[in-house]
Amino acid sequence: MIREFGFPELLFVLEGARWTILLSALAFVCGGALGLAVALARTARSRELRWGATVYIQIFQGTPLLIQLFFVFFGLPLLGLQLNVWLAVTIGLALHASGYLGEIWRGGIQAVPAGQVEAARALGLGYRSVMIDVVLPQALRISLPATVGFLVNLVKGTALAALLGLTEATRAGQLMSNITFEPLRVYSAVGLVYFAICLPLTLWSARLERRLLRRG
Amino acid sequence: MSYQFDFSPLLTYWPELAAGIVQTLRISCIAMVAGLVLGIALTALRMSPSRPLRWLAVSYIELVRNTPFLVQIFFIFFGLPALGLRFDATQAAVLAMSLNCSAYAAEIVRGGVQAVPKGQVEAGRALGLGTADIYRFIVFRPAIRAIYPSLCSQFVLLMLNSSLVAAISAEELTYAAQMIDNRTFRSFEIFAVVGLLYLALSQCLSLVLAAIGRAYFSYPSK
Amino acid sequence: MEQSAAPAIRLEHVSKWFGKLKVLQDVDLTVNRGEHIVLCGPSGSGKSTLIRCINRLEEVQEGRILVDGVELRGDGRNAEDIRRHVGMVFQQFNLFPHMTALENCMLAPRRIHRIGKDEARARAMGHLERVHLADHAQKYPAQLSGGQQQRVAIARALCMNPDILLFDEPTSALDPEMVKEVLDTMVELADAGITMICVTHEMGFARAVAHRVIFMDRGEILESAPPEEFFSAPPARTRPDLPRPDPQPLRGASP
Numbered sequence: 202m203i204r205e206f207g208f209p210e211l212l213f214v215l216e217g218a219r220w221t222i223l224l225s226a227l228a229f230v231c232g233g234a235l236g237l238a239v240a241l242a243r244t245a246r247s248r249e250l251r252w253g254a255t256v257y258i259q260i261f262q263g264t265p266l267l268i269q270l271f272f273v274f275f276g277l278p279l280l281g282l283q284l285n286v287w288l289a290v291t292i293g294l295a296l297h298a299s300g301y302l303g304e305i306w307r308g309g310i311q312a313v314p315a316g317q318v319e320a321a322r323a324l325g326l327g328y329r330s331v332m333i334d335v336v337l338p339q340a341l342r343i344s345l346p347a348t349v350g351f352l353v354n355l356v357k358g359t360a361l362a363a364l365l366g367l368t369e370a371t372r373a374g375q376l377m378s379n380i381t382f383e384p385l386r387v388y389s390a391v392g393l394v395y396f397a398i399c400l401p402l403t404l405w406s407a408r409l410e411r412r413l414l415r416r417g
Numbered sequence: 418m419s420y421q422f423d424f425s426p427l428l429t430y431w432p433e434l435a436a437g438i439v440q441t442l443r444i445s446c447i448a449m450v451a452g453l454v455l456g457i458a459l460t461a462l463r464m465s466p467s468r469p470l471r472w473l474a475v476s477y478i479e480l481v482r483n484t485p486f487l488v489q490i491f492f493i494f495f496g497l498p499a500l501g502l503r504f505d506a507t508q509a510a511v512l513a514m515s516l517n518c519s520a521y522a523a524e525i526v527r528g529g530v531q532a533v534p535k536g537q538v539e540a541g542r543a544l545g546l547g548t549a550d551i552y553r554f555i556v557f558r559p560a561i562r563a564i565y566p567s568l569c570s571q572f573v574l575l576m577l578n579s580s581l582v583a584a585i586s587a588e589e590l591t592y593a594a595q596m597i598d599n600r601t602f603r604s605f606e607i608f609a610v611v612g613l614l615y616l617a618l619s620q621c622l623s624l625v626l627a628a629i630g631r632a633y634f635s636y637p638s639k
Numbered sequence: 640m641e642q643s644a645a646p647a648i649r650l651e652h653v654s655k656w657f658g659k660l661k662v663l664q665d666v667d668l669t670v671n672r673g674e675h676i677v678l679c680g681p682s683g684s685g686k687s688t689l690i691r692c693i694n695r696l697e698e699v700q701e702g703r704i705l706v707d708g709v710e711l712r713g714d715g716r717n718a719e720d721i722r723r724h725v726g727m728v729f730q731q732f733n734l735f736p737h738m739t740a741l742e743n744c745m746l747a748p749r750r751i752h753r754i755g756k757d758e759a760r761a762r763a764m765g766h767l768e769r770v771h772l773a774d775h776a777q778k779y780p781a782q783l784s785g786g787q788q789q790r791v792a793i794a795r796a797l798c799m800n801p802d803i804l805l806f807d808e809p810t811s812a813l814d815p816e817m818v819k820e821v822l823d824t825m826v827e828l829a830d831a832g833i834t835m836i837c838v839t840h841e842m843g844f845a846r847a848v849a850h851r852v853i854f855m856d857r858g859e860i861l862e863s864a865p866p867e868e869f870f871s872a873p874p875a876r877t878r879p880d881l882p883r884p885d886p887q888p889l890r891g892a893s894p
Binding site: 259260263264265266267268269271272275276277278279280281353356357358359360361363364371374375378383384385387388389391392395396399400403 | 420479480482483484485486487488489491492495496497498499500573577578579580581583584591594595598604605607608609611612613615616619620
């Protein structure tokens with residue numbers, strides 16, 4: 202039975218987009234937590250930690266996201282880690298995000314003037330407090346535009362989950378394309394759905410960046 | 418853990434992997450060059466005096482930058498034939514990669530052009546040079562030099578993203594990996610090794626691009 | 640040029656606005672062939688804008704500008720033709736950083752006069768010789784001092800064999816010890832008889848080479864006189880920001 206690409210079919214894609222957003226949010230939160238640890242390790246005193254974080258970042262920035270996802274989804278189960286597709290994709294995207302966010306936030310931490318740390322230390326604050334109260338708030342502010350920019354990449358990255366069979370927006374599009382035989386309209390619609398999610402983030406990132414530049 | 422690691426299938430299939438690497442590098446290099454050329458053209462459109470042309474360029478750039486590459490590949494490979502534009506998988510892959518790269522390159526190149534001081538253009542105009550000559554001889558090299566590191570990162574990213582064209586069965590490294598995986602079920606070993614191969618490729622590409630940069634932009638600066 | 644009887648430059652009732660700000664007010668000026676004009680006045684008086692209008696780096700809203708009897712068209716269509724025989728030297732030198740001194744000098748003659756590489760090189764070397772920088776021909780701008788860069792910029796302008804040279808505060812961006820080498824070069828050019836308009840605060844230079852010194856303020860020409868008159872007559876312009884005559888004569892400036 203051939204169907205037209207009409208409203209119900211569009212609705213199916215939009216429902217898929219719900220998962221796209223949920224997946225992005227999950228990956229961002231988990232990846233952010235992990236990324237913060239990576240950023241702290243990357244700027245730590247300990248040489249080993251710094252080295253380890255550098256290698257970690259290199260691995261996730263130097264290999265394709267698709268291979269990272271394949272590795273988690275197809276590779277890890279062989280070691281006895283049984284993961285369903287949601288868990289695998291979330292872990293894969295979170296690891297990927299942690300590499301990128303770790304590097305972005307490392308830049309932010311290093312952009313905070315050394316005098317800030319010295320002043321906080323002179324007050325007798327410990328590492329925890331120096332970081333939480335003084336350095337990180339400033340570092341995150343500096344790296345906010347790049348962080349939002351990466352969020353756009355992450356949303357687009359969730360499309361790869363389609364290749365593992367998770368029915369987010371792109372996979373929903375594939376399914377609709379297969380039953381309507383109208384790939385041109387379907388993929389245009391899918392593209393527009395992503396565009397509607399990503400453009401506001403892109404514009405927000407650009408605005409944050411301009412504001413940051415203006416303040417100097 | 419009872420799993421026995423076995424990397425021997427990778428040795429059996431090394432010609433496929435090698436061919437995949439060559440193909441990945443080939444389509445990536447074509448897309449880099451095409452993407453940069455298109456990106457420069459887009460930048461020119463974006464700075465043209467005509468408002469509709471500028472609008473067209475900005476729309477294209479933002480549309481590409483705000484949609485997933487995978488959807489773009491599907492659009493080109495599955496969607497465009499409806500308009501009579503048919504490509505085989507590799508052609509579609511190269512086209513998608515070039516078009517994708519062009520939007521990012523355009524955004525980067527614009528930053529470079531803006532980084533060239535206005536006085537440089539004025540000096541060219543004062544000598545009586547036309548706009549085309551000014552951009553070609555005076556603005557181009559300093560502009561590209563200013564943004565060369567960003568451009569290189571973008572190119573490396575493009576090479577990594579080329580893995581997605583495996584989704585339309587265009588033959589390259591990831592496609593080869595999937596094929597070997599399907600025959601041997603050694604997913605862990607295969608994707609780990611292929612990941613390392615990509616890591617090596619991206620490091621090599623960075624080094625080569627940096628060397629090209631040094632050769633081409635070696636004029637002294639303050 | 641055909642219109643050899645025409646003055647080198649003629650401005651008739653030229654007015655220009657930047658937004659609402661009127662930066663040139665009804666300026667009339669005739670510059671004869673071989674004449675050397677020094678333009679001075681407080682900053683923001685419109686003197687740089689005036690010479691930038693002559694080669695149409697700026698557009699004017701009212702009035703006419705004729706260069707060698709040819710009128711600058713409103714749409715800027717003939718701006719490139721006019722610029723080809725009006726050389727300009729900028730405050731910030733504006734040398735092209737990715738080209739050697741020699742390449743800076745060869746670019747425009749090759750692209751515009753379409754002369755061969757060897758001829759362009761010979762011409763460029765000749766002019767670099769003239770500004771005493773032949774030894775530095777293979778250096779990049781970043782390897783030259785400010786004074787040397789400005790002299791290369793002068794040589795670059797000369798390579799187009801211009802009839803007229805415009806100088807926009809050519810020594811203002813230089814360290815004091817480098818001002819003299821650039822002024823000396825300009826004096827030599829003046830002695831060679833080229834038409835010059837020079838925006839500068841160097842009154843010693845004005846005394847030595849100017850046929851006329853023009854004082855501008857708020858977009859108007861307030862005074863125009865030969866230097867001996869300009870510097871001795873009781874000035875109508877009694878502002879504190881007025882350039883004072885420089886009592887020290889320039890070396891190499893005396894005829």
